[in-house]
Amino acid sequence: MPFKKDFEERSLPALQSLWDLVEKDIILNQIELKLLYIKGLVKGADLTEFVLSPLERYFQTHTGLPQNSDWLKLIPSASETKVFTAPEEATSAILAGWSILMAESFDFALGFFIPDWSVRQLTEPDSERMVRGPREGFTEDLQGNIVLVRRWIKDPQLRVTGMTIGLRTKTPVVTMYLEDLASRQLVTEVRRRLEAIEIDGVLESGYLEELITDRRLTIFPLIQSTERPDKVSAALLEGRVAILVDKSPFALIAPVTVNELYQTPEDYYLGYWLGTLLRGIRLLGNNLAVTLPGLYVALIGVNQELLPTRLLLTVAGLRAGIPFPIVIEVLLTSFAVEIFNETGLRLPGPLGGSIGVVVGVVLGFTAVQAGFISSPTLVIAVSSTIALYSGPNFSVSIAWRILKYFLIIGAALFGIYGLVIFGVLILAHAATLQSFGTSYLAPWAPLQLDALSDGPVRKPLWLRKKRPVTYRPEDLSRQGTTKQEGRNKKNE
């Protein structure tokens, strides 16, 4: 059966119910053509200029129909073209922004991709700001995001494989990896997990992150998410796999280990001394964020004997008259800071900043003066919250936020001992985790000294001869010699 007839019987009735469907019957040189597309998804002017006009010109000089293979050659300017043989494929393509042209007697349809939707400008990602480094982040445009990575890695080994996930959203998803670097098993496993997803819609890469993670109930992020193309490129160069999702500015990177949770690409842009210092600050910040409130509760509420007497007396004096036990006071203060923090994030930029000032200065000061909370508790709660954001991105800080409360409860129940036990339980849980077959605690456990040498201490670039074994890359060698011959002589 000719394609057009088949399409009109099986697919067109459903499409015709769409308010924004454009259906044009065109007769060129006595040949009936049908053009279908969705208004707003296709650039009408370009369609006319690059598709319909060349066809018109052809029929002005030719009487018969072009041969099958010649159809697409007639329209060389169209950005992307494709031949469809199944009506269902053509229907999906129309909904995805393709224009479909079909002729009466043909057993195929022609598709032209001339999109007309607006794309956000490249801006620096708000959640991963840097002092030094590129100012561009991913946007919601998948194709644009792929280009951003391609502009970093111009290697023919860079593989971009695509699939569609979501029965209704039909969201394009691509995996990117370097063919000669990424472990075969890893690539296969990523694809297997993605292909296994059956869901009606994928609205953001967070959907996939939750669905393909190794352990669904853990609070630790077992897949890294980032808005930065340079971070994705660095991951690809280590033999990892990136997943990009249409309409999401967040790329996913697998696998991930705890080592990545305090590192940023900026560490490598700023020189190794500063890189090391920044990593140290982030590590310290994250640890303080998680343990400080718990430690405070343990020392003030249970194990007062461990504090120097003068410090204890100072804190006790400041807490005199507070109507709550220490754990309730800390929890209330922390919750309040969390609420204001969340509010500040959602409010429009300038307003959010103002609210932050109001909360931080006015409300905090008033609460202390009113005797609801003590000033040391406020200092601890605010310091912990600020320290949470010393990490490289937001998703990591969420895990730390939850762990903080877990440790506060442990400290309230059993003091320092509870803090230690609950801390060990968290570590034990982390030790059971794997990210796509890689131990989450690597390179600390199992101990991989070479990979660990670029851990808390940022390794100088000229010593990073090998890729980290953690991700089992196919090729371990990262660089040859970086010595600049004769430099020393010249200096002398």
Place this chain on the structure above:
Amino acid sequence: MNEEHPQVSPSLYFFLIFTPLMSFTLLCYPITFAQSIGTDSYLGIPAALLFALPAILLGRYFERRFSGKTVIEYAPLILGKFFGLIYNLVYLIFLFIILFVLFRELTGLVNHFLLLHTPLWAVTILIAGSVAYLSFYGLSSTARLATFLLPAGIFIFFMIGLGFQNWSIQNAVPLLKQPVSTYLFGGFKSLYIFFPLILIYQAPAFSAEKRKNTPLTLAALVLTGAIYFFNLLGIMGVFGPENCIRYNWPTLEYVRTINFPYLLLDQIGLTLIIAWLVLAYATGAILTFFLSSGISQLWQKLSFKKVILLLVPVYFFSLISFPSYDLLRDLFGYFQYAGLTVLLGLPALLWLVSLITGRRGGSI
């Protein structure tokens, strides 16, 4: 070997052996050395190391002859089903006793320093429950946990070094004043510090690279010995043997002598307690895993996870039925001799039977 568990890498294997060795008696071992030898009791550590070596050789023999098998599997092959069962029961009971001593040490320390008014049962529940959780996910995660806690071990070593602040050579000399036999006997009597070494009759079966097992075990033993030597040298130099034996936990008291005028916490010893606690938990998890794995190999209807769950009430009731910490110290002598038997005596017997009967497993 139990097919349920993945093989562990050499680095994880090292920490499976090293962590229990390092933490088992770290806080209290100087007492027996000081009692047996005196001022230069640290010289007993090399002697203890010397006595531990045959255990490594025996472990190596069985490992090579019965590659991939644990003592639970090869003991019946050598001794026959009945005597093999008896042998394994003795082995597993002793493993349980090591755990018991560790946990009682842990509860004693917690009750003495951190939770002075908390009833023993509450502390015990916390210990039994959390150790069960730590070991529940299998050997790999337990070994990873032990490896991740390496900084705690480094920190302890650092603290021991700082303890030399108050060190006086007068307390630690004269050297070799006693006859050599005293050092040898002191070392032999204190061999209990290396009792977790009995894991070499089980752990090598779980190792991915068998040829590295013996060097790694030896490295773990020597490193532990070095840390113990260094620590004992410091303790003797600060306290001398007379003062050392007055304390329940001399290592802790030694670290508490460190003086930092601007340190926020009044008791520097607390940091040592925390570091030791995390290592002790990892040790508890490792030993619990091997105990439950051994029991599940013996009674194959029970998975090791079920055994772990069954062990929780056993730990709980055995610990609360032993309320006096001093009683543990009184019974320590029996523990020492029982341990010598299980670590050296019985495996030597097994080796002899293996040689005599020709039941030597596969070729080397």
